[in-house]
Amino acid sequence: MTIMRIAAAAASSCLAFSVNAATQQELQDALVGNTFQGDMGGGGYSSYFGENGTYHDASTSGRYEITDDGVCYPDTEFGCYQATIDGTLLEWMKDGESAGTGEILEGDALDLMPD
Structure with missing residues (x-):
């Protein structure tokens, strides 16, 4: 009986994580055209997610894609990050562990887009 309870608890916690992970549409709605700061x-990190699929931070820029796997950075070693979103608060997840936290700011709030 104990094994069944443990299995049920494990399944429940996995279900809770998947319910909390932002969907592709939620990531798009929250990030595209906005800035993450956190x-x-x-270390501190800020990035603007342009509507054209390009991200911009203080020192670099590149391509990003929002897929079922999360926010992905093709042609880099970064891979994909999942996220949980609560209002304007965002927590990045990588391989099931927290990779960072911060806030979603409206638009290019930190003027990261090049002129």
Whole structure:
């Protein structure tokens, strides 16, 4: 009986994670045309997600795609990140673990788009 309870609890926690993970549409609605500002990889990080599929941060830019796998960075070693979104708060997830947290700011709030 105990094994069944453990299995049920594990299935329940997996279900809770998948319910909390943002869908492709939720990621698009939250990020495209807006800026993420927060902490990622142990340091401060900000990035504007342009409507043309290009991201811009303080030192670089590149392509991004929002897919069923999350926010993906093709042609880089970054791969894909999933996210949970609560209002304007976003937590990046990589391989089931937190990779950073921050806030979604409206538009190009930090003027990261090149002129």
